[in-house]
Amino acid sequence: MVGYITKRALWAIPTLVFVSFISFVIIQLPPGDYITAYAAQLRHGGEYLTEAQEAAMRQQYGLNDPILVQYWRWISNILFRGDFGHSLEWNAPVSSLIWERLGLTLAISTLSMVFTWIIAIPVGVYAATRQYSLFDYLFTVFGFLGKGIPDFLLALILMWLGFTWLNMDVGGLLSPRYESAPWTFDKVLNLLSHLWIPVVVLATGGAAGLIRVMRANMLDEMGKPYVETAYAQGLSERQVVWGYPVRVALNPFISTVGWALPALFSGDVITAVVLNLPTTGPLLLQALKMQDMYLAGSFILILSVFTVVGTLVSDVLLAWSDPRIRYA
Amino acid sequence: MSVNTTPMPPERLLQLDDVHVHFSMREGLVRAVNGVSYHVDRGEVLGIVGESGSGKSVTARAIMRLLSKNAIEAGGRIRFRPEPGKEVEISSLPRDGRQVRELRGGHIGMIFQEPMTALSPVHSIGTQIMRTVMLHRRVGKEAARARAIELLERVQLPKPTEMIERYPHQLSGGMRQRAMIALALSCDPALLIADEPTTALDVTTEAQILELLKSLQAEMGMAIVFITHNFGVVADIADRVAVMYLGRIAETGSVDDIFYQPKHPYTRALLQSIPRLGQAPVRRLKTIPGMVPDPFNAPAGCAFHPRCAYAVPGRCDTLVPEVSLFPGDQSARCHLAGELPEEAL
Ligand SMILES: Nc1ncnc2c1ncn2[C@@H]1O[C@H](COP(=O)(O)OP(=O)(O)OP(=O)(O)O)[C@@H](O)[C@H]1O
Ligand code: SF4
Ligand SMILES: [Mg+2]
Numbered sequence: 001m002v003g004y005i006t007k008r009a010l011w012a013i014p015t016l017v018f019v020s021f022i023s024f025v026i027i028q029l030p031p032g033d034y035i036t037a038y039a040a041q042l043r044h045g046g047e048y049l050t051e052a053q054e055a056a057m058r059q060q061y062g063l064n065d066p067i068l069v070q071y072w073r074w075i076s077n078i079l080f081r082g083d084f085g086h087s088l089e090w091n092a093p094v095s096s097l098i099w100e101r102l103g104l105t106l107a108i109s110t111l112s113m114v115f116t117w118i119i120a121i122p123v124g125v126y127a128a129t130r131q132y133s134l135f136d137y138l139f140t141v142f143g144f145l146g147k148g149i150p151d152f153l154l155a156l157i158l159m160w161l162g163f164t165w166l167n168m169d170v171g172g173l174l175s176p177r178y179e180s181a182p183w184t185f186d187k188v189l190n191l192l193s194h195l196w197i198p199v200v201v202l203a204t205g206g207a208a209g210l211i212r213v214m215r216a217n218m219l220d221e222m223g224k225p226y227v228e229t230a231y232a233q234g235l236s237e238r239q240v241v242w243g244y245p246v247r248v249a250l251n252p253f254i255s256t257v258g259w260a261l262p263a264l265f266s267g268d269v270i271t272a273v274v275l276n277l278p279t280t281g282p283l284l285l286q287a288l289k290m291q292d293m294y295l296a297g298s299f300i301l302i303l304s305v306f307t308v309v310g311t312l313v314s315d316v317l318l319a320w321s322d323p324r325i326r327y328a
Numbered sequence: 329m330s331v332n333t334t335p336m337p338p339e340r341l342l343q344l345d346d347v348h349v350h351f352s353m354r355e356g357l358v359r360a361v362n363g364v365s366y367h368v369d370r371g372e373v374l375g376i377v378g379e380s381g382s383g384k385s386v387t388a389r390a391i392m393r394l395l396s397k398n399a400i401e402a403g404g405r406i407r408f409r410p411e412p413g414k415e416v417e418i419s420s421l422p423r424d425g426r427q428v429r430e431l432r433g434g435h436i437g438m439i440f441q442e443p444m445t446a447l448s449p450v451h452s453i454g455t456q457i458m459r460t461v462m463l464h465r466r467v468g469k470e471a472a473r474a475r476a477i478e479l480l481e482r483v484q485l486p487k488p489t490e491m492i493e494r495y496p497h498q499l500s501g502g503m504r505q506r507a508m509i510a511l512a513l514s515c516d517p518a519l520l521i522a523d524e525p526t527t528a529l530d531v532t533t534e535a536q537i538l539e540l541l542k543s544l545q546a547e548m549g550m551a552i553v554f555i556t557h558n559f560g561v562v563a564d565i566a567d568r569v570a571v572m573y574l575g576r577i578a579e580t581g582s583v584d585d586i587f588y589q590p591k592h593p594y595t596r597a598l599l600q601s602i603p604r605l606g607q608a609p610v611r612r613l614k615t616i617p618g619m620v621p622d623p624f625n626a627p628a629g630c631a632f633h634p635r636c637a638y639a640v641p642g643r644c645d646t647l648v649p650e651v652s653l654f655p656g657d658q659s660a661r662c663h664l665a666g667e668l669p670e671e672a673l
Contacts, residue, residue: 226445229511
């Protein structure tokens with residue numbers, strides 16, 4: 001087991017180097033650079049930069065250096081000084097922009113994933129053991145609704161409900177008066193009162209799909225001979241179901257735990273925009289539109305690191321739960 | 329048909345009387361088991377033979393109350409004597425009740441056909457055995473572990489102390505079947521049901537597993553219901569034989585009677601289809617003509633009549649034959665039992 005983890009972890013290192021370089025290259029790909037975009041924005045507002053001014057700015061930000069040099073400057077600052085560079089658009093250090101958003105993103109995605117699992121696993125197992133029961137049909141319908149209704153629509157509906165019926169102030173993660181206040185118990189409570197909408201939205205979408213998968217996996221597993229063996233040993237239905245087929249049916253989920261995080265960065269941007277969440281998605285969208293390369297690059301880098309690390313975590317968890325992988 | 333209500337003789341371990349099991353399917357009702365009666369005495373090995381689909385496994389699952397949800401337990405009695413002087417009517421207990429669960433694994437062990445998939449892929453061999461031991465014996469982890477090691481030694485797996493940490497995918501088919509046997513015997517059951525335990529194995533491994541079962545039987549003294557397609561295997565391990573055809577017992581008797589004085593045409597046909605030792609090598613093996621009819625529309629009268637060389641028109645295709653008894657506890661369900669012409673086997 002230790003050997004396996006070490007091997008997997010060592011493999012992650014070249015992957016990370018490669019991925020970080022690719023993220024840097026990708027943000028350089030579109031024609032023009034930040035200065036071009038900045039000049040265009042100024043022109044829009046009636047001002048303009050001279051050629052000389054543009055060239056001076058390029059010189060100042062090192063945009064004329066070869067790409068490898070720019071990459072090295074960027075990555076070594078990150079690694080050795082935790083300096084992610086300067087956001088040209090926000091005129092602020094990237095690290096000051098992203099860490100709080102990252103924390104919130106992590107909190108929301110972890111919470112919604114935990115909720116997804118708490119709902120989906122028992123329901124999927126129950127629906128499989130009581131196949132074609134009323135309960136099973138009920139959750140089939142729920143599953144189709146959950147999959148069919150787009151997240152942003154559900155978000156809007158919940159905001160409207162919260163606003164008109166519960167008289168809550170919705171949208172964002174904090175009421176305005178707490179926004180720049182230090183972290184206190186009240187602020188946490190306020191956060192929680194806002195957090196439920198995104199968590200419910202993200203969890204229902206995820207749970208709907210997961211229930212179907214869990215149910216199908218369970219039906220598959222429960223027909224296998226080892227389940228009959230477990231019954232033939234004298235174990236009760238609950239002991240058999242939770243001790244044997246569930247263990248095996250969970251493995252496909254465990255192998256995807258690591259992807260949940262990157263998905264929230266990118267996939268759920270629309271929900272985050274609708275709900276006005278200060279998570280990373282909207283900021284990344286904005287940075288990409290503006291070719292704010294240090295900001296966008298940092299995001300893509302962090303996203304990739306999370307993906308690589310998440311996959312590593314998944315693999316380790318899977319090896320821990322499935323001996324066929326551990327000893328393969 | 330009246331169900332046998334006479335008390336079981338003291339040596340009796342398991343007795344099935346007129347057991348019926350049907351399956352309701354979209355296409356109709358499958359009468360998989362249609363009045364099966366057989367019994368096993370303490371310490372005895374009963375071989376059950378029959379072509380595929382004759383209901384051997386369904387009957388075995390009826391004993392363990394492990395039938396699938398669409399099964400209809402349509403009648404009959406299954407009685408079991410877990411210890412002398414005690415009698416349990418398995419067929420009238422709630423399916424997943426505590427009493428049935430105590431019997432499963434505790435008093436009746438079961439081995440299945442597919443050693444590759446019959447063990448949990450995510451638990452070590454030791455864990456699976458220890459679970460059963462702790463469940464029925466109410467002992468602690470240490471005692472259960474010691475028992476697991478002892479069992480693996482008994483089934484002659486190498487290095488039992490290491491073997492308990494192994495997972496099924498690390499073992500060969502023969503080793504898995506040994507582990508499966510250890511699991512089934514973990515609580516010293518009075519009865520072992522072995523449903524084609526060697527069918528999936530190669531010939532050499534099959535012989536080894538049979539030897540093992542025979543020596544374990546001699547050592548531990550449990551009774552065995554041994555289900556197989558293979559008459560040769562039956563001759564090797566069984567004391568008595570029951571021949572099944574389409575959900576009924578066609579004939580039952582001691583191994584010698586079945587092999588040398590079969591009273592049922594189906595038994596004869598089966599015997600003629602296998603090579604036997606000590607016979608003129610020129611004898612041609614016969615195959616039974618026709619196929620096993622599909623269970624949705626079993627033939628009227630004697631279910632074997634469309635394939636039977638002796639069938640009497642007007643009788644065999646309308647009247648279900650009753651059981652005829654012969655000396656030495658042999659019985660056959662055939663209109664002509666005892667009147668068949670002599671024939672070289
Ligand atoms: N769960 C089920 N649903 C419907 N029909 C079933 C079910 N289980 C068994 N049957 C039917 O019952 C009949 C008897 O099956 P069974 O498995 O007992 O045969 P068998 O004698 O064990 O054959 P084999 O030698 O192939 O194992 C078959 O026709 C089978 O199709
Ligand atoms: S009853 Fe008739 S058809 Fe059936 S086995 Fe006997 S002779 Fe053949
Ligand atoms: Mg079978």
